[in-house]
Structures are given as structure tokens and as C-alpha cells.
Amino acid sequence: MTASREIELKLDCDAADLAALADHPLLHSPDAGHVTLHATYYDTDAGDLRAAGLALRVRREAGPDGERVIQTVKAGADGAGLFDRAEWERTIPGPAPDRAALDDTPAGDVLKEVGEPEIAARFSLVIERAWRPVRYGASAIAVTLDRGRIETVRGDLPVCEAELELTEGDPADLFALAQALCETVPLRLGALAKGERGEAVLAGRLDRPSKADRVALDPGTTAGEAFAAVARACLRHLRLNEAVFLENRDPEALHQIRVALRRLRSAFTLFRPVLAADPRAATLRDEIKRVTEPFGRARNLDVFLDETLAPEIERRPEEAGLHDLRALLGAERERAYAAVLAILDGAAWRGLVIDCVAWIEAGPWRGPAGTPEGDRAAEDFAADVLERLRRRIKRRGRHLDRLDAEERHRVRIEAKKLRYGAEFFAGLYAHRRKDRKRHKAFVAALAKLQDHLGALNDIATAHEIGAGLAPPERGAADGFPDPAAALFSAGLVAADVEARTRSLLAAAAQAHEDLLEVCPFWR
Template identity: 60%
Template sequence: MVAPREIELKLECEGSDLAELSRHPFLQAEGSEDSRFLTSTYFDTAAGDLRAAGLTLRVRRDGETFVQTVKAAATAPGLFDRSEWEAPVPGNAPDLAQVSETPVPEVLAGAEAPELSPTFATLVERRSRVVRYGASRIEVAFDEGRIETPNGDAPLWELELELKEGRSEDLFTLAQALAETVPLRLGALSKSARGFSLRDGTLRRPSKARPVSLAPDATAGEAFRVIAFACLSHLRLNEDVFLHNRDVEALHQLRVALRRLRSALTLFKPVLAQDATAATLRDEIKRITEPFGHARNLDVFLAETLTAEMARRPDEAGLDDLRRRLEAERDRAHDGVLATLESQEWRGLVLDVAAWLETGAWRTGPAAPDREVPDRGVPARDLPARDFAAQVLDKALRRIRKRGRHLDRQEAEERHRVRIEAKKLRYGAEFFASLYTEKKLRKHHKAFVSALSDLQDHLGSLNDQATAHTVLASLVAVPDPQEIPGETAFAAGLAAGDNEADGRKLLKAAAEAHGDLVAVKPFWR
């Protein structure tokens, strides 16, 4: 059975922005505007079996009619191209007879307690109109309302662009044009995901990267799209958290998402070789987010290095002033991160990345044969993802083996390059893990990632030492260094010295971890 599909783009904004958008010249309707009040109730088992299976089941009341809808999980943030099944029902309760052609019966059959009950509801005033843009007819919906859960409510403002006829490219070009007028952001969560997070108390909390699930028969191009959108989703979730509460862990996870995305762009270079936009986006991401690193370095120094130093030397008076000065600098650095995240340049870049992942030449244009396997003459984009993974992971491992020789005798910059390569390999191992499901390979994967993590940990500690010098050096980068009291400067020197005390031990441990990684069997062979 082929499920009906919907293709729509969800964008987040404020309530006042919706009013301004309704007057935008690009959003003037072909006909009359439709206005409705929609109440949607979402159902699941007590254990959340449907949600765990990537499904939502809702009953929506529209006037005197009720419609039951089953949706599969979205594959990308903001962009919803997913299976959807709808059927009229007599009232505000699920009718399981109407879901026989969906995955719901199979999920409920395997549930310990298959009974369905309401989990949360959305109350939305929707104004919708159909517009023409480019070569497409697009339904534009202005949604304003709230989510109601047992754990509290939350406001809801969304702009939805649903493709009725035409090309998905037009959804993005319209969104980008509108974003020049109001501060639109790519949707981080669907209404259902937002409702579940609010109910569970996880909304506005930092989140780690979720495991990537690749189809066993996925091509390299398909794998890249899934992986890159997973990175973008990780980014948007933590961006929202930091914007609302300056959470330090959210900033850390935002930077992890950015590194993962840039690593994906590097690992999949053979797939993207014919599309110059890939390098442009990678460079833009690095340029715009460069200041994020200073903020994160200050977070780590204050939370770890300086905290340990103050515990080690509780009577050192200068450490209190050192902490206050660095906290003030950290606040300024956070202000800079917020300024970037609130800028049109940043919001536009995120939309550009999403648009390129969905409609870029790397995906839609002609593909060149993969130079890595000339005898096959198969474009890299069309290679089986598992074959492609073996190629790129082999290359990454060879680079680490070569660059990590005599690690304990290398300069800091050389070790930093090994650390970057180790991160890329670690992300690659995580990206492709779902392609290696055999029991023996899962065991090899666990051992390989463990050895790689040990190397990363030791190199990370060495990098933290180097970063501590940078952080402390920033203290003297003031108009008049004499403004820094002598006892504060002395405390900074003590902190720097104590921080380096175990440097030789870390170098030896890093070299041993590199040897262990070289000896472990790669899981992809």
C-alpha cells in the first residue's frame, strides 16, 4: 500500500509576525480566506507506544465534524514530507476500524497495554488561503493558539506552507522571501512533538544528538540527506533552548550539531563534488559561528578548570576576582551568540541549508562517476550507503593512523589536527552505525567507538589546557592591563601552572589510546 503524502514547510514566529505576514504581497489569496477554529486531541498508550514507533494519532474537531489522522514521523526539521492517513469519525475519540491500513494496529498488537487515552490537545485558530508563487500553488496557514497538557500550557504561533501543486523549491524560496520581512525560523518541532515535550517536561531543555536511522538499502545520497537533516534538527532544538534561557549545555549541543553538520559535509564530499554550494555553506557555517567557540571555552573554564582550582586553593583571594571578571566576559560572549542567533543572516543561513538539502544540485542534478571506484562507474550519490561508508571511514582512519604517530612528541597544533580527525571519524561511526546491525558487527562497533572515545577524551583534556591559556590571556587584552589587580594576575598564573601539571601524563595516555585505536578491528570490514 502506498500511503498518501503531504509536503509542507513549518515556520516559527511570534503572534505579531503572523499579522504582518497576512498583509505580505506574496501571500495574497487567489480566492477568499478560510477561517476555522480547530481542536485536536492526541492519543497514545500509557507507555507511549505510538510515539516510540514514530506515529501520531489525533482526532480533530472542525465545527461539527471530526477527522481522525495518523501521521508518520517527519524526516526533517520544518519540512514535513510524510505518510498521512485521514478518515472521518463520529466523535472526539479514535475509531480503530479506520486505521486498519496504517501501521497503528501492528504497534498496538505488540503493546503490553494497547488502550489509547488522550495525552494533550491543541486549540488553534487557523486562517488559510491558497496563493500562487513561482510555478506552484501553495496553501498558506496562519496558526495561532495554544497547546494544553496536564503539565501546563504553551502558546503556539506557526506559519505553514503546504504544496498543493508544483515544486518543493517554491516552498523554500517563498519562505526565504518572507523571512526578509519578519524573523521566521525553520520549525524545530511539529505540533505533536511540541505537545509531547511539554507534557514530558522536556520542552526548552538541551538535547543530545539522536541516533540516525538509515534504511538498509539506502544510497549514499539518501544517507547524506537523512544525516544532514538530523544534524539540522539537533541544531534547531538547542538553538531554541539557548534563545529562551541561555542554557550553557544548549550552547554546547548547538556547537556539537554544527560540528556534526560540517563533518557530514566533509565525509560526503564525493557525493557533493558536483555542487559548489556545499563548500560555500560549509564555509559560511564556520564563519558565522566562529565566536561561539570563545563563549564555550569560557563556559568550560569557569565550570571545570576554575572550579577545580578554587577547590584546590580555597585561600587564594585573587581567584574570586578572576571568576568575576571571567563571568562578565562570558556574559558578553553569550550576548554575542544571542546576537548571531537573532540575526537575519543566521536565520537565512539555516533556511538556505534546509533548502539546499532538499532541492540542491547535489540531489537533483547529474552525478559524476565516483573516482574512488572507477571500475564500477557508479556515481558516489548512487552507491549503496554501506559501500560508501566503508570508503570514507577507511580514509578517515588512515588519516588518524598517519597523523597520530608519535603523538606524545607533537606540538599542540599537530595534536589539534588529530583531535579534529578523531571527531570526524567518531561522527562518521555514529552516522553509519545503523547500517551494521549484525550482532558481530555491533560488537565491533562498540569496541571501536570505545577506543576512539578514549583518544578523544585525552586529546580533549590536552586541548582544554591550551584553551585555558587562551582564556587567561584574554584577561590582559584590556585597554589598561594595570586595571587587573596583582593578586588576580597572580591567581591566573597559578591556575595556568596547576592546569598544566599533568600535561606529560595526558600526552602519554593519548599516545597509548592512539595505539589502542590502531589495534582495534574496524566495524565496517
């Protein structure tokens, strides 16, 4: 069976937004239709298909022309918004999976390799789908508006999303249509396919923060393809944690949002030779940094309250000023979180995320205006980038224990870039056992240096937070918390954490030396 390509842009919304889209003038079509979908996803008990990046779905479609049952195998996708993946479809006679029809698909190969185990239902979907074909730009786009639910043994999950599927033309037109729709309807870039959502519900991780996934890179990948894969992974990481933070304000989700943003900005920097001919790259990078600047304040307060102040209170619970400091900074954190939520809820932010993925997938850097660097082998490109970063850390980290806080911070930033680069390019060095071992050893040594530099940075941040407290204007008689006591306690905390500086500096200097002794995995 020959695979077809499904290029589909997913946009999350709520029921009111879906109704607005149904009446949107850009989506009017004389050929509009409606269908009810009942779908069930299947896998082995061991999850062999999931492990291979595949999904098996059997879907019953009840429409005006009658009913049919379609069995589909989909290849996984690690991007955000744009789902460009292979799929194998066949009409089958009944509601159960047709094992014979799987023989010409990757699912059939996987099942044979693991001994032809039984496959069983994982979860089901019930979807009311309105669809209409539209023309936009030079492309034909199938627009579907889905509303329904995912049914699992762990509970149901509402589904409300729009899908724009390219049936003919240029993927850039998908994004142009999405951007036009976003001007009047608050849509967010989708990060999970329905099957992925069902699995997340079963695993109990839909509402939990998630760390960055490994970027899948093959040895034959070009530098341009590597950048696109890395950037997609960063946006996916961002959107998964953004959804969690908007739902429950989880501090770890905020932290992972910031990690995703730093990784994305680092990707722009590491791949600068690939993007050099497209000025939009620098514009997007700077805009991401500008818009998300308030996120840093919220995260710094999280770290201070939970990792610096909390242990101090545990050690000296009788110190009333520490409790006043916690209350004072707790109120500051609430204001900082409100600022973050205001950004994430804003149209400018939603539009910026869609602009990013549109540029990644269809920006000028991918066309004739791109640089020759984009066509280089990713492995050669990675070696040059990583070697340059290592040399920079070697030079800037000399006498690390004698550097001032600003100089150490610069070393820390370079170490982060090298760490992200090592993670981004890991897939290129995963095919030989020797390379995997060298990569693991290098990243471990780099992580130690980062940990010590991060602890030193937390100390500097603690000083900044204490120095940033407003001077007392009233006493405890004016109400709780007492600003004077809080200010005094902030000084005590700063003095306590400062006492750790000498040992951390020595540890960081040693970690720097140890890193330089580890054989670089890219050589």
C-alpha cells in the first residue's frame, strides 16, 4: 500500500470560537458538509505501535451518503501545528481492525517483528465534523471544524479544534489562512493530534509539565532540515507547557516554557549561518525575547521563594521577618504571574507563535534566497558549531573562580548554548555505541558546570530580589506583612546564600577543567 502525505494545520479553540469560524466569511463554501465520526485507536498491550511512532485507527463515518469504515495507520509527528506525516488508509468491511490490511504498512512490519501479538482498543472518539473546501491563495484547503470528545477508561476529554488540510498547493497558504482567521478569532496553534491526546489522558500526563523531547535527526539530514526539526520541537515543547500553565498555573510549566523559549532562541543563534540571508530570523528572535521578558521575573521569584527562602524558613521558623518576606514576595509573584497570563492570553502572543511556525515551514530561508549552509550535511555543520562553542567556553572560563558575576553569567550563557546544541544534534551521533557513550559523558560534564554556575546565578538573583524590595514606609502596626522586617530578613537570606559562594566557585572552576578533559563527541 502506498503512503499518502497528510499536511494538516491544527488550531485549538473553544466552542464559541468554533461557532465563529463556522460563520467566517473566509470559510464560506457551497460544498460544505457534515459527518459524524466514531473512531477507535488500537495498539498491543506492550504499546509496540506507539513505541514505533505509529497510530492505528479504525473510524466509522456516518454521513449523508451512508456509512463506511476506514482503517488508517499514521506515522508520528513531533512538530507543532503543522502535522506533515505519512498515512496508509483502506476501507475495511467491519468495525474491528483488519490485520491483513496492515501487511503493506509499517504497522504490519512492527507487529511481525514482535510476534504478531493481539491488538486491543485503547480509547475512542466521537466527533461532529463540519467540513468545507475553500480556495486561499493558490491552494485548495480542506477546512474541518471538529467538536466532540475522547472517551477513555480514565475519563472523557472535550475536543474542539479546527483543522486546515492542504489538498493542493503551498503549505504557506495554510499559514496565511490561519493568520487571517486569527485576526478575528482567538485560535492557538495545536500541539497534539487527537490520538496523542487520548494517550496523554491514559498516561495521566495531559495536565502535567513536560520536558523537551529528543529531536529525531538522521545522519543524512541537511543543516536546514535540522534547524526546521529543532525549531518544531521547541515550539511543541512550548505549546504543551503553555496549555498546562494556562490551565493550572504550575510553576514547573512556567519553567519549561522558559526553557523552550531559550532553546528556540538558541536554535536561531546556533543556526545563524543557515538563516543569514533571511532578516526575518533576527526579527523573530528579538520579538520572542522582547515579548517574553516578564516571564523571567516570575521564574526568579519562584526559585527564590521555593528553593532559597523555603529552606531558610525551615531552618529558622521562629524568625517572623522571614514569613513577612514570604508574604511580600508571594504577592509580587502573583502580580508577575498575572503579567505572564496576560501575555499568553493576548492576540499578539497567539499570532507570534503562528508567525514563527509559518516562517519555519515556509520562510524565505527555505527557498532560493537561502544560504549554501542550509544544504551542508548536518553532521559537518554541527561539528563546526559545537567546536566553536567549546572554544569560547574554554577561553571565557579561564580562572572561572576569579571572574565577577557578569563574566560568570556570560560563561553560563555559552554553556547553555553548548548544552542545547549537544541535545539538538544528539540524534546525529546515536547510531554507534561509541558515539553515544562519548555524548553521554560530555553532556554529564557540561551539566555539572551548568549546575554550579546556575547555583551562583541564583545567589546573584537573590541579591537582586533583596535589593529590589521597596524601603519600608510603614511598620507592622499598619498591617501584615511588616516591610521593615521583610527587608531585614532579605538581608539575612542574602548573607546566608552568599556564604556558599566560595565553595561553589571552586566547584565551578573544577567542573570547567573537567569538561575540557572530556573528549568531544563530535570529533
